[in-house]
């Protein structure tokens with residue numbers, strides 16, 4: 001049993017055919033060619049596949065693909081604005097918050113979900129926001145620091161635009 | 164093996180499909196069911212889901228709170244009226260799991276999961292169940308006791324009284340990892356006090372049996388006592404005799420029996 005669906009992927013309308021019981025991660029990576037969300041555990045425990053659906057973070061490996069019919073999906077591929085990286089990506093680079101990089105797409109999307117809702121988060125809120133994302137390399141501190149740094153830079157830019 | 168997915172626009176249609184097909188499973192948030200799909204579970208061949216708006220509806224303003232079974236942990240965290248339940252919703256997985264994980268699905272989550280169900284048990288929640296024949300109500304406690312043997316029915320909503328004093332509702336989950344992790348033990352307690360003494364306490368334990376349980380010995384030991392170190396001593400001692408704790412990768416039954424009283428004392432006395 002297959003089902004034809006339409007969704008908005010990183011701002012572009014796309015059509016796809018989902019297999020019965022297929023998950024969103026498989027649809028994105030296998031059928032839509034967006035390999036930016038990573039496949040780690042397929043159990044919801046590692047967070048490497050985190051994407052946003054209508055702005056909210058989900059683990060794509062546990063979401064039924066056809067449930068995103070008519071919805072807006074954002075992956076890390078949609079984060080940069082052309083050649084200009086998102087402040088989160090810049091702060092991750094500057095702060096060495098990625099080592100092997102496998103967890104990075106999920107970390108970035110979990111962090112984006114937080115900053116969209118809470119532009120000036122506390123350290124506690126950042127830790128809570130990435131609580132479902134496992135990193136085997138960094139020990140988390142550089143990631144938490146980078147998210148806080150990105151929030152500061154974004155606030156600075158907003159300040160300049162408004163001021 | 165590809166599955167058949169049936170999307171229904173009403174809850175009653177979903178209930179009829181589930182009843183008619185023995186190999187059908189209901190999909191709510193999918194955080195447990197999709198995991199089974201990914202792992203190649205062949206015990207079901209059809210997935211039933213619903214787009215009925217009633218499934219995700221909340222009535223949280225009044226004294227009697229009603230949550231559609233499809234209400235997610237994230238929805239609860241976004242509701243100011245349900246602030247007393249925020250620590251419970253936050254105890255379920257990380258943010259991405261909470262966007263999906265539903266109240267109804269939590270009632271079916273096997274050990275060591277079921278943190279929200281544990282809280283609902285302390286709140287004396289009632290369930291609305293739908294079958295092909297109609298709708299009926301059942302106490303959550305009765306439902307949980309029969310969960311493994313009972314027929315597959317669709318839970319459409321849960322309801323419970325808002326605690327008249329929000330500080331009377333207490334919740335604590337002990338985990339091996341922080342800030343999130345599965346439960347070594349979870350305790351939810353409703354301990355209303357009049358004149359400084361507990362009356363009509365309701366205490367529920369998670370991860371202390373195959374499913375969340377009421378802790379009646381603890382409740383009896385609290386009756387008429389003040390929430391002081393001496394007042395709670397008998398309840399703390401009784402905690403070790405509750406339930407039938409499983410041994411798993413997180414903790415042994417032995418450890419759970421020893422630690423549950425410690426968690427209970429901290430919860431009742433408001434200690435860190």
Ligand SMILES: Cc1cc2nc3c(=O)[nH]c(=O)nc-3n(C[C@H](O)[C@H](O)[C@H](O)COP(=O)(O)OP(=O)(O)OC[C@H]3O[C@@H](n4cnc5c(N)ncnc54)[C@H](O)[C@@H]3O)c2cc1C
Pocket residue numbers: 043044045046188189190191192193194195196197232233254255256257260263264265266267268269270271272275276277278279316317318319344345346
């Ligand atoms: C990484 C991770 C961490 C987790 N951490 C926790 C945790 O800390 N605490 C915790 O309690 N849980 C945890 N869970 C388990 C799970 O996310 C929650 O228990 C959640 O509430 C289950 O709801 P769901 O809607 O996703 O269930 P689903 O996967 O949709 O369904 C689960 C089961 O219940 C049945 N079902 C669901 N809804 C209904 C209904 N309305 N009527 C009849 N049957 C129904 C389904 O058929 C299925 O068999 C975790 C899961 C993951 C993947």
Ligand code: FES
Pocket residue numbers: 038039040041042043044045046047048049050059060061062
């Ligand atoms: S691959 Fe989805 S959470 Fe690990």
Ligand code: FES
Pocket residue numbers: 097098099100101102103104134135136137138
């Ligand atoms: S950088 Fe390697 S897992 Fe996080």
